[in-house]
Amino acid sequence: xxxxxxxAFLDVNETLSDLDSLTPAFEAAGLNAADVYxxxxxxxxxxxxxxxxxxxxxFADLGAQVAAARIRAVAEGLSxxxxxxxxxxxxxxxxxxxxxxxxxxxxxALADAGVRVVTLSNGxxxxxxxxxxxxxxxxxxxxxLSVDDAGAxxxxxxxxxxxxxxxxxxxxxxLMVAVHPWDLEGARRVxxxxxxxxxxxxxxPAGFTTPDIEATSFDxxxxxxxxGPTPQV
Amino acid sequence: xxxxxxxAFLDVNETLSDLDSLTPAFEAAGLNAADVYxxxxxxxxxxxxxxxxxxxxxFADLGAQVAAARIRAVAEGLSxxxxxxxxxxxxxxxxxxxxxxxxxxxxxALADAGVRVVTLSNGxxxxxxxxxxxxxxxxxxxxxLSVDDAGAxxxxxxxxxxxxxxxxxxxxxxLMVAVHPWDLEGARRVxxxxxxxxxxxxxxPAGFTTPDIEATSFDxxxxxxxxGPTPQV
Numbered sequence: 419x420x421x422x423x424x425x426a427f428l429d430v431n432e433t434l435s436d437l438d439s440l441t442p443a444f445e446a447a448g449l450n451a452a453d454v455y456x457x458x459x460x461x462x463x464x465x466x467x468x469x470x471x472x473x474x475x476x477f478a479d480l481g482a483q484v485a486a487a488r489i490r491a492v493a494e495g496l497s498x499x500x501x502x503x504x505x506x507x508x509x510x511x512x513x514x515x516x517x518x519x520x521x522x523x524x525x526x527a528l529a530d531a532g533v534r535v536v537t538l539s540n541g542x543x544x545x546x547x548x549x550x551x552x553x554x555x556x557x558x559x560x561x562x563l564s565v566d567d568a569g570a571x572x573x574x575x576x577x578x579x580x581x582x583x584x585x586x587x588x589x590x591x592x593l594m595v596a597v598h599p600w601d602l603e604g605a606r607r608v609x610x611x612x613x614x615x616x617x618x619x620x621x622x623p624a625g626f627t628t629p630d631i632e633a634t635s636f637d638x639x640x641x642x643x644x645x646g647p648t649p650q651v
Numbered sequence: 652x653x654x655x656x657x658x659a660f661l662d663v664n665e666t667l668s669d670l671d672s673l674t675p676a677f678e679a680a681g682l683n684a685a686d687v688y689x690x691x692x693x694x695x696x697x698x699x700x701x702x703x704x705x706x707x708x709x710f711a712d713l714g715a716q717v718a719a720a721r722i723r724a725v726a727e728g729l730s731x732x733x734x735x736x737x738x739x740x741x742x743x744x745x746x747x748x749x750x751x752x753x754x755x756x757x758x759x760a761l762a763d764a765g766v767r768v769v770t771l772s773n774g775x776x777x778x779x780x781x782x783x784x785x786x787x788x789x790x791x792x793x794x795x796l797s798v799d800d801a802g803a804x805x806x807x808x809x810x811x812x813x814x815x816x817x818x819x820x821x822x823x824x825x826l827m828v829a830v831h832p833w834d835l836e837g838a839r840r841v842x843x844x845x846x847x848x849x850x851x852x853x854x855x856p857a858g859f860t861t862p863d864i865e866a867t868s869f870d871x872x873x874x875x876x877x878x879g880p881t882p883q884v
Binding site for chain 1: 685688689692693695696697699700701702703704708712713716719720723724731804806807832833836837840851853854856857858
């Protein structure tokens with residue numbers, strides 16, 4: 419049986435939001451669906467590099483910068499101003515990102531199981547909040563936390579301690595939930611328990627510490643925390 | 652006039668090596684040309700995340716891990732062993748990477764200008780060395796340094812100080828050369844001067860400090876250090 423955590427801290431980008439839902443915003447900027455994931459990787463690369471150097475940039479600023487470089491590389495004849503505007507428009511598309519289909523029901527089930535639900539994002543609180551606007555999850559998410567208020571991006575320990583401090587709990591009573599091994603590794607280093615959402619049948623990379631829980635969706639996570647893991651046959 | 656540095660520290664992956672030359676190794680593993688750059692971005696993401704946590708993984712290990720995940724996602728019916736073998740083969744393809752066309756002549760010209768030439772890579776020394784085997788650059792590169800011996804990846808200050816310590820120079824007498832703004836930013840924080848190789852007419856991202864030198868190639872860099880920058884008209 420798995421001890422139920424007091425608080426589940428949920429990563430936002432790609433864990434809750436479906437990056438594919440950003441495709442229209444990329445297309446409006448003259449890019450395409452194949453640009454979305456490399457863009458996201460490049461934003462994390464630059465954000466983590468900044469974190470190594472002790473900086474804490476805004477996700478939206480890095481996102482616009484990386485998008486502008488890509489738009490410049492593929493667009494013909496756009497002025498600097500037009501590129502900056504297209505990149506800014508692309509980033510405002512983030513406010514129209516959609517959650518994965520398992521997320522709203524899964525978060526409601528987590529809350530029904532008595533777990534406090536809080537998001538903890540390298541992006542802004544506003545983007546996380548917009549994800550659930552006019553959904554049933556809006557009423558069960560207790561708070562939208564951002565590393566903007568922590569002073570360092572995940573996976574810095576500072577970011578997770580910000581969440582723990584806000585929630586007023588010991589690390590062992592918290593569960594970090596993410597699709598990203600790097601996020602769970604950072605959480606584990608401060609003593610949080612970890613749950614990996616593995617929607618696509620991936621194998622957890624050997625270079626990272628095995629998570630405490632593996633679930634195929636948020637619905638599955640809520641079920642595991644209620645009933646225990648499915649026996650391996 | 653630009654003071655000539657005593658030592659030029661050269662980034663390796665993408666700065667000296669042409670990532671497109673890795674395509675055959677990716678194709679041999681069942682992947683394709685479009686997988687190369689996202690793979691590289693994901694390796695940097697994971698390497699920088701580890702650096703945030705104080706770890707110093709081997710580039711080749713992360714590279715194999717990221718490649719294995721991608722091979723698993725696209726291949727049908729491969730066993731775990733077959734996936735691991737394909738990923739290992741892909742990584743050994745790194746030893747057959749080719750330098751950009753401007754690199755060998757540019758490094759020879761840098762050395763002719765009296766600048767000591769040293770590589771400083773997040774990857775292994777062996778990969779950097781293999782890049783120049785049986786080229787004229789092999790005789791002008793004084794040493795192939797790797798962060799494996801520093802204990803932290805670039806852009807950690809530790810990595811650049813490893814290079815400075817090896818060379819026995821003050822930071823102000825060294826020049827970091829890279830295509831990557833994150834690398835130049837890290838170098839600048841320890842006092843190195845910086846040169847950006849901009850082969851594709853990009854614009855330096857505003858979130859990073861403007862480099863001391865911008866060059867279109869290593870040939871151009873050698874010329875600038877000899878004759879001074881081209882006047883802006």
